[in-house]
Amino acid sequence: MRSRASGMWWGTAIEAPDPAALARFYAELLEWPIVHEEPGTAVVAPPQGAVYLVFQQADGYRSPAWPPGDGEQRPMMHLDFQVGDLDEAVADAVAGGAVLAPVQPQQNVRVLFDPAGHPFCLCREEG
Incomplete structure (x- = not known):
């Protein structure tokens, strides 16, 4: 992977039985907004920066x-x-x-x- 001075971003995807609810928890905990939400997926990211957390629907989640x-x-x-x-x-x-x-x-x-x-x-x- 080549490092770039601009345009770089990173994140992680986290499985959950209710991704929207888990995104709301982390948005409140981190004071980051939910920047995208659709059925089965929600994304939380800081106001500035190139990092994000994606919460994805996981059927049969344990x-x-x-x-x-x-x-x-x-x-x-x-x-x-x-x-x-x-x-x-x-x-x-x-x-x-x-x-x-x-x-x-x-x-x-x-x-x-x-x-x-x-x-x-x-x-x-x-x-």
């Missing part, structure tokens, strides 16, 4: 198990977000529909589950 267990659906990826105030960020995420994971492996990181059950991490900004 949320991943975290921590992973034998025979269970494993997380294929997770998102990390750096935050200034970890407690406040966790409270905001939970108020928006996230669930705090029962296992927390690091003191400066909180693992949560989004409304579709995907794990994601809020990481305290170290300054």
Whole structure:
């Protein structure tokens, strides 16, 4: 892949049983707008920049198990977000529909589950 100074973008697609609802969760969490929505697909992106999150309909969706267990659906990826105030960020995420994971492996990181059950991490900004 050749790097370009302009015109580059990147993103990831995330499966969900209700892509519009999951897009609304992340739009609120990140304070990014939903930039595209159609049946079975919704896209969230920052006001500036060339990054996006696509949420796609997944029939028969099973949320991943975290921590992973034998025979269970494993997380294929997770998102990390750096935050200034970890407690406040966790409270905001939970108020928006996230669930705090029962296992927390690091003191400066909180693992949560989004409304579709995907794990994601809020990481305290170290300054």
